[in-house]
Amino acid sequence: MNALVKTFAAAATAALLSTTALAQDIAVRGEQVWTMGPQGVITDGVVVIEDGRITAVGPASDVAIPQGMEVLTAPIVTPGLVDAHSTVGLTGYLNQSDDQDQLDDSAPVQPHLRAIDAYNPHDRLVQWARELGITTVHTGHGPGALISGQTMIVKTTGNTVEAALVEDGTMIVGNLGTWALNRNGGAPGTRARQMAMLRQALLAAQGGADPEEDHLGPGERDEDNPGRRNLEEEAFRSVLRGETPLLITAHRQQDIQTALRLADEFDIEVIIDGAADAHLMLDELREWGGMVILHPTMARNEGELENAAFTTAAVLAEAGIPFALQSGYEAYVPKTRVVLWEAGFAVANGLSPEDGLASITIDAARIIGADDRVGSLEVGKDGDVAMFDGDPFEYTSHVTGVVIEGEVVSTAAR
Incomplete structure (x- = not known):
């Protein structure tokens, strides 16, 4: 040699x-x-x-x-930069059917799908994010179904998903609006049906949908059928117990309001994702007091995102509404963006440099519940x-x- x-x-x-x-x-x-x-x-x-x-x-x-x-x-x-919501590792850079695991559209409600089972730590997009300073990613199943699955937090390194893992089952991903409607005659076909299906699933998990049906708790076994477990109900029970937030992608004002109504109705933690219309309902979001993972600054302004704007991040900061930026997910290649550039455009359009960096470091870490480990340079x-x-x-x-x-x-x- x-x-x-x-x-x-x-x-x-x-x-x-x-x-x-x-x-x-x-x-x-x-x-x-x-x-x-x-x-x-x-x-x-x-x-x-x-x-x-x-x-x-x-x-x-x-x-x-x-x-x-x-x-x-x-x-x-x-x-190290923190991406508050992504599909990296599930969405492959080749954009071929064999590396696109961010969405299973075989059923509208699948809260039991685990991101850890689909994540590829060697995908080129993971390396791409790492080389651009992104060290922690909140990733998992993307929008496109009413409930598409779970998320997790990983570091953008490691030879296996276990080596990269910070937390499994961080949130359960939901989607309200046209992205999650079935226009081919299936369910849900309307926004009202979306909410009816979500309510039914949550009621079933708390044992209220059908009093005659046996609903098992996590780890419980049916004495007549010891192997029986309902993974969907177990996932929703973690939401009802306040252990797992619902991350709901909602862009239009009416869908954001519906998500807030669901949170109040079931007394559950909801994090609003996307929120292209957020600047149209600042008072409601302030009164709610929750957190927003804002759409990528440079997201294409079409369809549900027709009201998205370069200035929305600055507007939320001025209003005192907690938010973080994300790389997000798009159906068009390369499927995911880079939060460093998204924050740069937000800073160029009115967001202060301090708030811009916070939106992809400490504020992002707080929203995903990882600020005890990442997001700032502090001892420990x-x-x-x-x-x-x-x-x-x-x-x-x-x-x-x-x-x-x-x-x-x-x-x-x-």
Whole structure:
């Protein structure tokens, strides 16, 4: 084997190991460190990561870097970016039938479909997101069915889904509006039927749909049929117990109002997803007091998204409505977007840089319930870092390095 071949072989091996190796001890130093935590922006700051967790954050003058520790440097350092809602890993970049697992349209209500059973950690879109600074993704089944399945939280690294997994069964995905209507004579054919089917499913889960029917709790067994379990009802019971939120994609004002009515009727946690008409009902959303995962800023303004706007993120921030941005899902290739660019367009259209970065770091982490681990650079949190050679929201800037739990997973300038 000649020297050139050996060099390429070594590089390929290093690239593979970068997504699977154990955490290392490392320090990251930046001319500016945007912690997105109590320390705010630190000039000439340092983040020390040991055993995969952050052990020190502060000005370089105050933080002692252990002797011999590898030090990475960049003009701008931020927390690893968090995508609040995606289908990456289920939606493959080839756009072929064998890599499109984000939606099973064989039935309108399937809350028991688990994202962990369909996720491909080696899909090129996962690598694409990782190289652009996205270290944590809330991904799973997408819109297009009344209840399409479950979501999970993963890191954009790992040789297996188990290695990438942060949390399984994070939310159950629902969809109100025309995307989830069956126009071929099946159900649901109207918005009213959508809600009737959702109510029926929730009532069945709490044992109220048919008093004569035996509804088993999680782990319970029918004495006459010990193997019997109803996975659909078990999934909905977790919603009714307040353990699992319903993530409802609703763009039109009438569908958002319907989702809020459902939350009140069953006293369940609902997170509004998409919300193209959110700026038309600010008072209602403020009174509701919940959280919104806003549609991608650059989503195509057609159909249900005809009222989507570049400025909606800024409007929600000004109104004090908690929100995060997402890459989302589209039926057209490449099926998923990049939250860094979505936030950049939002910042260019009135959202402050601080709020823009929060929408894809700490605010996104809060909405998906992972802010105890990710979203900010604080002692005790995961050592997830993104490095930039300039303003993260400037088109000419690049992501120059990415660290996940102390492991350098990308050094490509993207």
